[in-house]
Amino acid sequence: MTVPTPGAMAVTTSPQASAAALDKALRSQRSEVYPHQVWYLVGSFIALVALFHWVSWVATQLSKKSRLPRGRATAHAQDVEAGAQPTKPTQFSVRRLPLALVNLYRVVAFRCTLQIGSSYTLNLAEVFLTCAYIVALFTWNFINTTDVYGGKLDISYWANRAGSIATSQFPLVTVLGTKNNVLSYITGISYDKLNYIHRMTARVTFVLLWVHAGAKLSTATSAEFGEWWARAGLAGMIAFSVLILVSLRPIRARAYELFFFTHFMMVLIFLIGGWYHANQFQMGYYMWPCFVIWALDRVIRVARVLIFNHLYFLFSPKSSSLDASIELLSPECVRLRMERPSHFRWRAGQTAYLIMPGVSSTPFEAHPFTIASICDAPGKTPIVSDSEKQVVKHTEGWNELVFLINVRGGFTKRLAEAANLDQKAKVLVDGPYGFTPDLDNDDTVVLVSGGSGVSFTLATFSDTVNRVRDGRSKCRRVVFIWSIRDPSQMEWISTALGDALEAAPPELDVSVMVHITSRPGGTSGRPRSVSPMSMISMIEFPSVQVVGGRPDFQVLLKEEAETTSGRMSVTVCGSQAIARACRAALKFPTSSPASVTKGGPDVVLHVESFGYA
Ligand SMILES: Cc1cc2nc3c(=O)[nH]c(=O)nc-3n(C[C@H](O)[C@H](O)[C@H](O)COP(=O)(O)OP(=O)(O)OC[C@H]3O[C@@H](n4cnc5c(N)ncnc54)[C@H](O)[C@@H]3O)c2cc1C
Known part of the structure; x- marks a missing residue:
């Protein structure tokens, strides 16, 4: 056979060669090409999610514009006061079929779950995404691996390809792990929710990298082992293995600081080793963006x-105004309050990192x-109605940052000890983070x-009241359900909740249910101080009920769904058990396509969790 060469000289080679x-x-x-194809798939999926997000955002904005005029909302409030139930059509309507399908999708994708152990729950959307990612990566790795001699699954075909496909995914894995990430902005999914996908993609690529490394270790010559790029790759793999080990949930949950610092060090070793290794094969362009993404996140955070704490850094005499007051409200809760740093603005339910x-x-x-507080421009005058403008007392925390902190074993325990000293403390704030649900279009919240x-629901409650009062939300009924172990815990929020209740406009139907779950005498064996004052101040409001025992979400949410027409959202922030109970309560028949086609509510469930780590 004759093979033309660049020098125009024809070289004759054997058929074997x-x-x-x-x-x-x-x-x-x-x-080289298959990693690009994996990226086309991943990119198309991200684009699809972003498209859904933006279409739904536009639909929400348009729907806000066609909101009920205030007069009708007030008329509704009068009906409610008169004991009238909202009338709902009970006839099947074909026009509601698309909405029914959306509800079916929500129930199947987000409320049907797979329980792993006692504390780990995956919804079907997460299960599907995980399976799809595994199938995609491994299919691309093992297809077309028959060599020209007819040998199937030829190792020289899939071993290197496993390395290149896995390497190609690291910019994605890195973006998903950062707090300030572009994917969050284009898909509207909070960084803490994307963290699941960060861990999942990291673990799948880890397995694929070991497929590459294992194959190479079994076939490499001793000369190849001596090469610096092979050693760099191996060092990276060892670091990645340690990283995967410490990121397992039991270790993360028990020793977060160990996980945090090991993660930092191992990622650094892995990325440097991985870059040297990949660059040897002209694939460094997949690795260096990881440094850029990580550095950008850090630069934004710093x-x-x-910016928010510049008074401290400029050693300004005014810096003491930023110092926070910390109070031990009960053995399990610390309240931290600080003046809102200038320029710091947030939406109800957003998170801040405290240093x-x-x-x-x-x-x-x-x-x-x-x-736990909401952000409002100082001096803004809340409006009660279009005709009559009156100043309403500002809710507690209007212009300050308030945090309700559960005392755990590490930092929070030390914070509780510091609270006992009754001194102010220096706090650096980084934030705000997270995308919170837009509830303006919901008839029932x-x-x-x-x-x-x-802390999440109090801020959302105050904000909803505020937005209804300002005519920014069409909400007509807001239900606040809070489970606590001990009545003394009502003190945590009694003033802020009372202020929000006072500020609620008459057209807003409010129901607050506080469930005390411990049996009289307490369940923990620890003496607890009952605080009758906070209880009395709260039950003075006719809309507040304090009841014993756990809330029965099946009954409560079914009742709400039956009396709601339009859109109903349920926002949950609590233990896994509460989230599970709400998911179960909002499956069929409470939220079924059949009920939606007959005029039943369009039900949305938002689950917020404090435990992504
Ligand atoms: C988005 C978000 C919002 C949160 N909001 C609140 C809130 O309003 N009130 C509240 O009481 N708690 C909240 N938490 C939980 C809170 O961050 C942790 O309980 C706290 O960091 C525990 O600190 P520790 O050192 O005392 O914990 P430890 O006793 O050491 O560990 C307890 C748990 O907290 C996790 N944890 C520890 N440190 C961190 C960290 N730096 N980042 C994330 N998780 C960590 C551990 O993995 C473990 O599961 C929130 C968590 C997240 C992710």
């Missing part, structure tokens, strides 16, 4: 900390907490929380 050349060309070409050098054991320790999860 040309078959070997073709074999090599084929596997190299596939190793910039935020510097407290005097409390933390390490300088880079930052803990996320939900801001149900907020469910347990314990310190109330």
